[in-house]
Amino acid sequence: MTTVQIIVPCYNYGRYLRACVNSALSQENVDVKVLIIDDCSSDDTLDMCRQLSSEDHRVDYIHHAVNKGHIATYNEGLALADSDYLVLLSADDLLTPGCLSRATALMNYHPSVGLTYGYPIPVYDATLPLARTEDTGWTIWSGGDWIERMCRAGKNFICCPEVVIRTSIQHRLGGYKASLPHSADMEMWLRAAAISDIGRINGADQAYYRVHNANMHRTVHAGFLYDLRARRDAILSAFENEAGALPDAAAMQDTARRTLALTALRYACQIIDSGRAENEPVDLYREFALDLYPAAANTRQWQGLERRRNGVDGAISTVMARGHAQLREIADKYAWRRWWQTGLY
Structure with missing residues (x-):
């Protein structure tokens, strides 16, 4: 069976952790493992990690005695993955029912596709909107064509929790860059597209993306000029790396x-x-x-x-x-x- 590693970085989001992890464990037709990385949270995250790991053998956790920051935490988890595919899922986000089987089916059928995404439902309160779970088909882009479209748009097409990436592609790319705290994900998608094709699940919702005042883009990285500079830095960095060979x-x-x-x-x-x-x-x-x-x-x-x-x-x-x-x-x-x-x- 196809294996998927879910990396869950968590900093003071213990209140969301059970729902996040359960959304991963309930996925069908894939063999799921969950690794929670508690980045020295001051809330009940560590207690919740212990509870979840004791309840299900598929859940493991790492506790940081000192806060390392989000990029280092991401990269630690990504480096440990040994599955066919992996997902980086923030503790306040969730997967929709069937999202992993839909994404891995696409990539199993199209070995050239290294990354797949879909629509992430924004969540503004405690109520989760009903997710669409029947896809209407797939779209496959050559990586170069997808990059060209992103350059024309000047925007990131992806939030994050909706992404499923081949572990082999992730390991080839390495980790996220600490020099890009606001746009390391955008750079990663561009670099992935430089060495693989990109797929999208159409018609179905692939994740829940929680929007609240604690989102990093609404706090330490707020401001449109900051955002434009971050987009610029992500794009230029991608072309300094794998995308520069196109x-x-x-x-x-x-x-x-x-x-x-x-x-x-x-x-x-x-x-x-x-x-x-x-x-x-x-x-x-x-x-x-x-x-x-x-x-x-x-x-x-x-x-x-x-x-x-x-x-x-x-x-x-x-x-x-x-x-x-x-x-x-x-x-x-x-x-x-x-x-x-x-x-x-």
Whole structure:
């Protein structure tokens, strides 16, 4: 039977741990093992680890006497995996019923696929929405094509708990980079795509992704400029590694640079349009765009930002801002629906 190792890093999420682990142990048609790594939690995580491991022989745990941080904790677990496939599952997230059998069936049938993902259901409170468990088919991309699409989008297509990766691919790539605390996962997906194909489960939900104020992207890594810089660093790092060997690596990097630069300029325009210019660093977005993609100075997005900065739009700026906001809302809804259906922005 296909083996899957579930790595569960946990820091002060003991209250979520049982549900997380049970979502893994209840998976059908796969041989599951769970390794919890308690990163020196101050809550009841260690007690819960002991309970869970005593109740089911498939559960093991490691306790850190000193906090090592999330990247080191991830990498410790990944290095220990000896299964066919593995999943890195944060303690506050869960797997949906049947997700592992769906993902491993795809990869068993397509040996060239090194990583599979699907739709992660966001969870905002204690109630879990009903998950779709019947898939409508698979999508397989060549790794290079998937990377090119991510460069065009300038966004990460994946959250994390919905990913199932071949252990052999993970070991070949090594661990996550501590220098990328906010975007090490995005870099990992890009590097995986550089050496394997990418698969997606369509029509079924593959994980529950919990959204709350303690999420790292909402606390220590908050801020859109920080996020843009993290995306830039992930993409450039991937091309410094495995993705740099792709035939169209230079063109894809240029595409990503342009996309991120224009995203920064558009956001700077939004800051001015919404009257937030005194509180948000418009000039830093401008500098980010120009440094990353010097040709940004020749674009209409740059020209629009300069008009706003110089007050050229005058009295019509409020009307224009409302129209732009409405168009952005429509575009954002379309992009989200496309991602929900296809896994791509």
